[in-house]
Amino acid sequence: MRRIDNFKSIIDKYDIIFFDAFGVIKTYQGLVSGIEKTFEYLAAKNKEYYIVTNDASRSPAQLAEAYHRYGLTAITPDRIISSGMLTKEYLDLQVQDGIVAYLGTPESSHYIDSSGLHTLPISQINHHNMDKVGAVIFLDDEGFDWCADLNKTVNLLRKKTIPVIVANTDHAYPLSPGDVSIAIGGIAAMIENIVGKKFIRFGKPDSQMFMFAYDLIREYRTVSKKQIVMVGDTLQTDILGGNKFGLDTVLVLTGNTLPKDYETRITATGIMPTYICDSAVVELGGLDF
Amino acid sequence: MRRIDNFKSIIDKYDIIFFDAFGVIKTYQGLVSGIEKTFEYLAAKNKEYYIVTNDASRSPAQLAEAYHRYGLTAITPDRIISSGMLTKEYLDLQVQDGIVAYLGTPESSHYIDSSGLHTLPISQINHHNMDKVGAVIFLDDEGFDWCADLNKTVNLLRKKTIPVIVANTDHAYPLSPGDVSIAIGGIAAMIENIVGKKFIRFGKPDSQMFMFAYDLIREYRTVSKKQIVMVGDTLQTDILGGNKFGLDTVLVLTGNTLPKDYETRITATGIMPTYICDSAVVELGGLDF
Amino acid sequence: MRRIDNFKSIIDKYDIIFFDAFGVIKTYQGLVSGIEKTFEYLAAKNKEYYIVTNDASRSPAQLAEAYHRYGLTAITPDRIISSGMLTKEYLDLQVQDGIVAYLGTPESSHYIDSSGLHTLPISQINHHNMDKVGAVIFLDDEGFDWCADLNKTVNLLRKKTIPVIVANTDHAYPLSPGDVSIAIGGIAAMIENIVGKKFIRFGKPDSQMFMFAYDLIREYRTVSKKQIVMVGDTLQTDILGGNKFGLDTVLVLTGNTLPKDYETRITATGIMPTYICDSAVVELGGLDF
Amino acid sequence: MRRIDNFKSIIDKYDIIFFDAFGVIKTYQGLVSGIEKTFEYLAAKNKEYYIVTNDASRSPAQLAEAYHRYGLTAITPDRIISSGMLTKEYLDLQVQDGIVAYLGTPESSHYIDSSGLHTLPISQINHHNMDKVGAVIFLDDEGFDWCADLNKTVNLLRKKTIPVIVANTDHAYPLSPGDVSIAIGGIAAMIENIVGKKFIRFGKPDSQMFMFAYDLIREYRTVSKKQIVMVGDTLQTDILGGNKFGLDTVLVLTGNTLPKDYETRITATGIMPTYICDSAVVELGGLDF
Secondary structure (H helix, E strand, O other), X not given: OOOOOOHHHHHOOOOEEEEOOEOOOEEOOEEOOOHHHHHHHHHHOOOEEEEEEOOOOOOHHHHHHHHHHOOOOOOOHHHEEEHHHHHHHHHHHHOOOEEEEEEOOHHHHHOOOOOOEEEEEHHHOOOOOHHHEEEEEEOOOOOOOHHHHHHHHHHHHHHOOOOEEEOOOOOEEEOXXXXXXXXXXXXXXXXXXXXXXXXXXXXXXXXXXXXXHHHHHHOOOOOOHHHEEEEEOOHHHHHHHHHHXXXXXXXXXXXXXXXXXXXXXXXXXXXXXXXEEOXXXXXXXXXXO | OOOOOOHHHHHOOOOEEEEOOEOOOEEOOXXXXXXXXXXXXXXXXXXXXXXXXXXXXXXXXXXXXXXXXXXXXXXXXXXXXXXXHHHHHHHHHHOOOEEEEXXXXXXXXXXXXXXXXXXXXXXXXXXXXXXXXXXXXXXXXXXXXXXXXXXHXXXXXXXXXXXXXXXXXXXXXXXXXXXXXXXXXXXXXXXXXXXOOOOEEOOOOOHHHHHHHHHHHHOOOOOOHHHEEEXXXXXXXXXXXXXXXXXXXEEEOOOOOXXXXXXXXXXXXXXXXXXXXXXXXXXXXXXXX | OOOXXXXXXXXXOOOEEEEOOEOOOEEOOEEOOOHXXXXXXXXXXXXXXXXXXXXXXXXXHHHHHHHHHOOOXXXXXXXXXXXXXXXXXXXXXXXXXXXXXXXXXXXXHHOOOOOOEEEEEHHHOXXXXXXXXXXXXXXOOOOOOHXXXXXXXXXXXXXXXXXXXXXXXXXXXXXXXXXEEEOHHHHHHHHHHXXXXXXXXXXOOOHHHHHHHHHHHHOOOXXXXXXXXXXXXXXXXXXXXXXXXXXXXXXXXXXXXXXXXXXXXXXXXXXXXXEEEOOXXXXXXXXXX | OOOOOOHHHHHOOOOEEEXXXXXXXXXXXXXXXXXXXXXXXHHHOOOEEEEEEOXXXXXXXXHHHHHHHOOOOOOOHHHEEEHHXXXXXXXXXXXXOEEEEEEOOHXXXXXXXXXXXXXXXXXXXXXXXXXXXXXXXXXXXXXXXXXXXXXXXXXXXXXXXXXXXEOOOOOEEEOOOOOEEEOHHHHHHHHHHHHOOOOEEOOOOOHHHHHHHHHHHHOOOOOOHHHEEEEEOOHHHHHHHHHHOOOEEEEEOOOOOOOOOHHHXXXXXXXXXXXXXOOOOOOOOOOOO
16 A cells, blocks of 8 residues: 655655654663664754653653653753643643642642642642632543542532643553553543533644644744654554644654554544654664765 | 423322332432332332342342331342343353453452352452453442552453443442542443443443343233333433333432423433423322222 | 354254344345355244344335345245334334324335324424424435435424434445445434434344344243344444344354454454354255255 | 623733634624624724634635625634635645545635645546545535435545545534524534544634634734633633633623523533623723723
8 A cells, every 4th residue: 555665765854853752762661772863863964853742741851851861862851842731831821820639640740830820639639728729630640549539530520610631632551562551531531521521631633732842943943834744653643633733744663553554544544644664763874974 | 391290190000110229219318208108109009110220239139138227128139120130141141151350349249140150350360360251340430449450451351352241331420419429330431442342331221221120020920011110310311211112201300300400401311201200209198098 | 363153053053043134144236145045944944033134214024025026035024123113113102193203215104104193204394293293213314305304303303302213223334345325323323413412223233123023032932042143244233232132143254344354353342243154154965954 | 600791891901802703793693783893992992803713614705705795894804714724724735736525615615726736526526536536625514415425425535545624613503593504514523433534623622723813913923822812602612712722711692602501501511711791792982992
């Protein structure tokens, strides 16, 4: 059905590259082998790049640090756009004061902290402070007691009409080559269904993620969507979202979508990347620079 | 829009009465006040009755015992039809041997035990016995560690293609006048969505619940659907299910559907009971017998 | 993953065989080649059989006639259980008088006609007779003006709270080897979504279809579910429905599910037939009788 | 629960006003009575305004002309942002050449025309030109034969893996005080469900609609989201979408949401406008300017 394209020749055609993180740059075992060469090449060619990720469990600084521990120093916090940053922007614009109750680890809540707002885990909401709760946010599947705190969240949301933000649209995430974990996005969908209210979701494939990155770039330079390419491993988030926003897209086969079934999946879902590559690794020969 | 009917004059027209349990016979506070008189009247008039309930957390014997503790001795185990009984019938017919892994309390699993089958909580499934697991059943929201065991269930179902039975179709259940609890049916829906496989659900409004009761009766007598009326407090389960099975239905306003909004809800959902009554209590005067 | 079973040796184990029609007994080109031998064998062995079909567009008599034209005289009207028959039973039990407005051909409405009821195409509903409409039924995708009559149905159902019955759960049906047609079940789902009310659906995989057939048999003989096997070509309707009702099932590969992808589909959906056969054709040798 | 706010005092706080069209500025009877005064006031106060509408059935020029016929000359084509404009942008960026097959009137397709592209109604697609079809767009519920052309669309999309754009997210639209029409967004959802592929939807509540308007403004001036307010009559599109994009919102009660049930609907959906007003009409006294 479709040829496999050369990743290097693709990025040569664009000025700015958006990368998904998991399945493109790193996997459970650490970095995708050889991916440092891609970032060397981007630096040499003076191309800009951003990591656009649905991971709201940690701040950009913490996410960048994790790459540095693996030896990939090219990814600095200012290069990372996460769904958590959209959550923070929303709270800044729409929730002026009071308590923001959250489901997640304390770390996941820190970078959401905003001048007038006070974040508090759901477990600490009680009859005394319930009146002050101005929003609920779903940040991470860790850091709380699922049974006690999910039931508490359901009953809080039945009583109060307040914004509910889900900072991760994924329903599950990979944990090891064989296993996945239920993600906070999947838990949030169950609770949304039970309370019957509309939650606000931030994350790919929603175009607001791409807009946020696009806007950051336009703060200091002029750019058109034709100069940007989105690189991802998941058809339903990276490719669908990038494409809907008007970007060209590259599907890589190092993560969610496997070499053996990418054709079947593209036909079944109707989600078509502009290009398909084995990986996002740039193979550098002697003459590449 | 609609008159409120007299419950006694309705049951006079039928030979067999199906009752939902929660919101019709009992609430959080115990029995619906005066409901004993209904069962006295049914006995005096020689009417048959069955409790048709989505509660699979306990056996009919245990459910009956709970009524007896409240002083309602008229409800004996043979009068109770639960979604757990359909689960047991399914396992008898379709899962001959091996392990049935369950989510729920040990009590909820006891009455599922069948000659050739061995029930084991999900927490005790490991690499040694995983091969023998022939079915997974969702019985109760209590009795297990939500985070650990739900993730374990997801990964078990990703690896094995086996029947999955959900013995309760409800997504939440009432806990107190103000609060609800997430029900095992809601949890199962989240996991079904994540693993992408079809689960088998037993419980109202599915007609199999009504068939099971109807069949039990027909084992010893001849009966037509026109002789049976279903009494319930929930439009989406009791009334929709009874109606689809071809039974006349009575909506009572002592539970899920409130006197102040039953008309709005009937119009909004399009689910119409044959009758509407304040409660299932028969007001007995001196001349009633 | 799975062996291909011998169809003859399977039916030898059961007393009653339920067959799906399309994809099992017939296709666009006419009868499945050799299928007459299966019915000869069933007759010789004195096995009972029923055709259990979601086709509500014609009466059992008309459906049987179509088999006779192809030369398959073994299928008589009393052997055919259709979702239209459940619709008729529902109307008999729950809609005593008035007009039943329908979407479909005049033929599809004829066998729904009941003593006290008057069927009328949606196109003939107007301000004068609208008050008398007591139910709406979706029978067939042919016989009406989609644009005018679907809009008319939406507005009728916004104004009236009456039972709506969908006599076919399929969303599309095969028309030729390459093409499908939108089925009345798909159209009904769109309208249900727009008006926000619950429709009553009859058809596989709902157990009421199987119960109807099971009950017909029990009128004249004793039977257990273990004596019946359901033969079908579609995992989501025939196999899921039969299995949930407690029947053993045979997936045949002459229709919806293809030899090249049945394993993938079973794993993806988690719907497992008891047996898998190339077709429902019994290959008769000299010693078979 | 909530006060009714004064519309004039609200718009005094913002620099740019986004208006929904139907239910806010016009209804079936023509303009909302007195709405001209609002636009006079906006002109006098030098406030900017845009009409942000899911109506893709006509070009901004044609939509503006309709207001002019009613005597509202303040609304010029450059003030109108429609979901059709996002469709055009998508085609410009992502579909370079070939045929764009459409469902809708010829007028709805004209303004989609792009240099390299050729629009053709679905009815004119045949075996000769099918290979050249590069995208399918759903524009309007009028201008085609529902039965023939929807079935043709289903079969085209089963054979080709190409982008499908739905230029209107609504499932129904109001036609008269009592009646609605099925919208192209509802029809598209039925077909998406049947073919099992992901369609690209443009329209409120999706943030891309708001981004498009926001970007247009930023081409010639600096603006922050805090300076903009979105005025609409529908919670699920105008208010949810505006709020998610970070804008303050005004719910007006002249359209979809009625004075008698706005409180119930806000509580039930959890979608909260920043303000609630009887209408978007500015009542001008002598001292207002």
